[in-house]
Amino acid sequence: MNTTKSILIIEDEQDISRVLRDYLVKQGFAADTADNGVEGMRMLAASAYDYVILDIMLPDIDGIELCRRIRESSQVPILILSARDSNTDKVLGLGFGADDYMTKPFSLSELVARIQAHFRRYDSVVMPKQPVGSALQAGPITIDRKSYRVTLHEQEVSLSAKEFELLHHLIKHRNQVFSKNQLLDAVWGYGVYGDENTVTVYIRRLREKLEKDPSSPKMLKTVWGVGYKFNEDLESE
Template identity: 60%
Template sequence: MLKKPKVLIVEDEHDIANIIKDYLSVNQFDSHIVNTAHEAIHYLQETMPDFIILDLSLPDGDGIELCRKIRENSNVAILILSARSSDTDKVLGLGFGADDYMAKPFSLSELVARIHAHLRKQDRWLQHNVNPLEVIYIDNMEINKNEYTFLRDNKTISLSAKEFELLFFLAKNRNQVFSKSKLLDAVWGYDTYGDENTITVYIRRLREKIEIDPSNPIYLQTVWGVGYKFSTPNHT
């Protein structure tokens, strides 16, 4: 019998949390509800789920700060589900390591579709990691897919799972231009429900981590009206 994916629901509105839990149960997920940031941290110290659904407005703290704390210790996929639908909240959530963002009210079927998409993508990457070691070296950078590590000048720079996957995909296909929709499909595993602003946020975060001057990027180039590419102008 296949193991059911484990989903942690961090939501203080009990009715919404129970509706999500019931719907996930019908769709063969094993879900657990916590109502506060403190409960979430305690749960994660004992159990690591396959996916986290995180509300931003919690009674004992801000969900964005909780997202940041989770990301310090885990690459588990995180989807923010919040009534705060402003671009600022979305940028902050994605910037602190969330993989996806949905605004309330929301479609339960869409929520499940996004969870499946993230888990499929995660499975594909794990399967790829049984292949021989694959490492990309560019200038003073090392991008190691098997270990999900990024080094610059032999120093490890912390990246979230999705930041790494986006960087690896662009670096592996360097000097090729990809639209936002193509990057969503390649890295997130879906494009039907994707918000292309997600790519903008992740490119900005990556530039802050890999570029010497993020405002004048050398590697992560914008091709206006088309998309982005990882540029290596001095390499063949």
């Protein structure tokens, strides 16, 4: 792993943050720690971190609120840590722009596996130069990996990195049905480790941004008992 990858740990429990930092450094990352949300925001403004590990229970700012604030100005990948095994927290965290979620106590090796999977996906999908004709057209949607740009009816739509990758995968393989586990593996890079609810949340977010009626989607279709697909045979609006 490239040692230039830098990770910011925003965690008020110093024993946990210290163990995380030391373990990440041993795995070849650069790692810094912040004890609270205000310090974390200051450090993010001062340095270009490649990844953020964010505790949901901070002394000054709720972790979900902090995630929302970070997303207002940055697309840095965010993994939320929570001592509460709550689907509500998970949905809220992912809904406000987190890329991943783990519940305490957690395995350090699994945490690193998820981070490494993210960087493998980023290096192989985002970084390589794409040919000029890399844009895909699907009904009213145009998605261009070269510019990381999505338009709907010629109007640009703001997507997070994971939203973009999920949409690109589904459009590239339009009409093919993928299970949640397959999408976790293809987009997040760790189907065996992931929580399938993550895919559900991201599909819902894409529908809210792209569908005329998110409750009755025409493009991002659910195939009950199987998974999801991008519907190529779009009905005229």
